[in-house]
Amino acid sequence: MHELGIVFYIIDGVKAAAQDNNVSRVEAVTVELGEVSGVVPDLLQDAWNWAIKREPIMDEATLFTEVQPALNQCDDCKETFSPTKFGKTCPACGSPNTHLIQGSGAIIKNIAAR
């Protein structure tokens, strides 16, 4: 259910960008979701379709979602790798000291607008 809360934040972000850029109508919004962000694209889409009806500037806007792959970096050998494939242990040197550097966030990438 957090998708609904996230949609409200996306809408606020889009509205701010629309105002900054003198936009009269938003046609589409592209959001990049981290692979391990825990945001489910289908649920986000459902929440979006419901929430935009209350926003005249974007009440028919299409939501596009792209997945940003998760990436861990090894603190010891600096190798980067996919944690969804290898877990938290570095596949290059076997070190357990690795941390996520990408893939937990959600970013409003761009908007298509008139």
Add this chain to the structure above:
Amino acid sequence: MTEADEKKVRIIEVKESVFAANDEAADKLRSRLKEEGTFLMNVMGSPGAGKTSTLLKTIAELKGDISVGVMEADIDSDVDARDMLDAGIPSIQIHTGGMCHLDAGMTETGVNELQAYAQEETGAPVDLAILENVGNLVCPAEFDTGANANVEILSVPEGDDKPYKYPLMFETTDVVLVNKIDVMEHFDFDKKYFEDGVYLRNPEATIIYLSAKTGEGIDAFASWIKDQISVYDLA
């Protein structure tokens, strides 16, 4: 053809985190609380993990040293806030209106309400404001509430595999409380497996085993809180 159609579609690069506005509000709340000398602790955990009963016991242990108030966040009802008030603890109820988590804005409104209530009832704002978040292991971890410390309560019956299944919750938490250790012998709860999972997500985490029912371990959690607050006050 409308006026809008005549204008050409253009792509505007935004490249801003969905959580940017919330993160900003959370940082603002944190600096305000610092100025006012209030420590905000966000408590998360599944429904039934024992958040309310653990807090009741812990607050009793802290009594006399630190003044404490609680914000109970739920989708509906006020049963938790009533339990707190019955125990003589300043408490307010926050309704999330169907949402599964609190964000920094809602938390700030709650803090204002709690401090106004404490001021009226006890003559002073509280030193420690506790936010008992909505019972859920996923959503509350995604939104920074503006808290100074994040606490996760997990109970033995929920199982030792939770750090593996809910990584973000265990990454964002400062202390993990394992509640209901009085029933440990009836469950296949592998402490080593559990601890490995927690440290995998968060090598800095503190793990405290306790039972809100028997009171075992509550003193350890109370002194953890006191340590956090003394470091906060000095900083």
